[in-house]
Amino acid sequence: MTRTLLITGASGQLGRRVARAAAAARWRVTGTYLREPVEIPSVEWKRLDLQHRDDVDALVCATRPDAVVHTAFLLAGPGFWTINADGAAHVARATAEVGARLIHISSDSIFDGEHAPYSEADAPSPITPYGASKAAAETAVGALLPGAAIVRTSLIVDDDPLDNHSRMIMDIAAGRRSVALFTDEIRCPIAAADLAAAVIELIDLPYAGPLHVVGPDDVSRYELGTLVARRYALDPALLAASTLAESGLRRPADLRLDTGRARDLLRTPLRGVREFLSPIQPV
Ligand SMILES: NC(=O)c1ccc[n+]([C@@H]2O[C@H](COP(=O)([O-])OP(=O)(O)OC[C@H]3O[C@@H](n4cnc5c(N)ncnc54)[C@H](OP(=O)(O)O)[C@@H]3O)[C@@H](O)[C@H]2O)c1
Secondary structure: OOOEEEEEOOOOHHHHHHHHHHHHOOOEEEEEEOOOOOOOOOEEEEEOOOOOHHHHHHHHHHHOOOEEEEOOOOOOOOOHHHHHHHHHHHHHHHHHHHOOEEEEEEEHHHOOOOOOOEOOOOOOOOOOHHHHHHHHHHHHHHHHOOOOEEEEEOOEEOEOOEOHHHHHHHHHHOOOOOOOEEOOOEEOOEEHHHHHHHHHHHHOOOOOEEEEOOOOOOEEHHHHHHHHHHHOOOOHHHOOEEOHHHHOOOOOOEOOEOOHHHHHHOOOOOOOHHHHOOOOOOO
């Protein structure tokens, strides 16, 4: 029997990857967007603003999904707390109401970056408004739907379409932007396709609670920049290095996540960034 998957934020970087992979795996897919949908064969599109609880309830009730993947969010700007924290609560409540499986996407930013590596047993310790909103979302999801899986991930890297981080590196290397990349800000980037496959695999596993799903290579923002530059045959020497410590910015420095649990649980291979960003060979 064909099963139905509802993906919030299916027009976003991860959401569209999940939508494509789910459609290929023969799910009936309903995807939500806020500004405009994107072209993905066989996906049914619905506009949704997470700030309106009644709209979330109505969509989930009408879709009657077997599973919900909640990716939609806002990094910063007006309404970000309502969208991230309250929106996740609306989705969890509505999903519980119809008895569906929920995969909630969270972030390494729920940690302070001072005590890496972090395991699923570590308590959230956010130091940014965004991190705090994602930690609040986790609390709401855990309380409203204890069976939900909460996937904590890191920088999502993609080439179709190019993700924001890679686009920024291309802009710097092309002289369109001037930003120094930190050598002391550590992340475990993941390929969007790997993360999407892991999320879909997780739907059918009886896993509840937080799960760290990131790539096995930890790199600084600067090293990530050099990997992106080399992949697209740009000169890494065009990238300027700096440090978070010197910048005066309050951001988590080291967000390495322990992925032992995910590696034991999932069959989906999670490639390291040095592998999936290897240079494209000219044909
Ligand atoms: N990207 C990363 O490097 C990264 C790192 C760690 C964790 N994460 C987590 O991964 C998830 C997906 O991130 P992403 O980078 O794929 O996101 P993204 O590309 O920024 O897409 C965000 C999605 O949310 C939708 N959206 C925004 N405001 C909304 C609202 N008020 N109501 C309903 N939908 C709304 C957007 O719709 P429109 O585009 O149609 O407006 C879009 O589909 C997020 O939960 C994020 O916290 C991401």
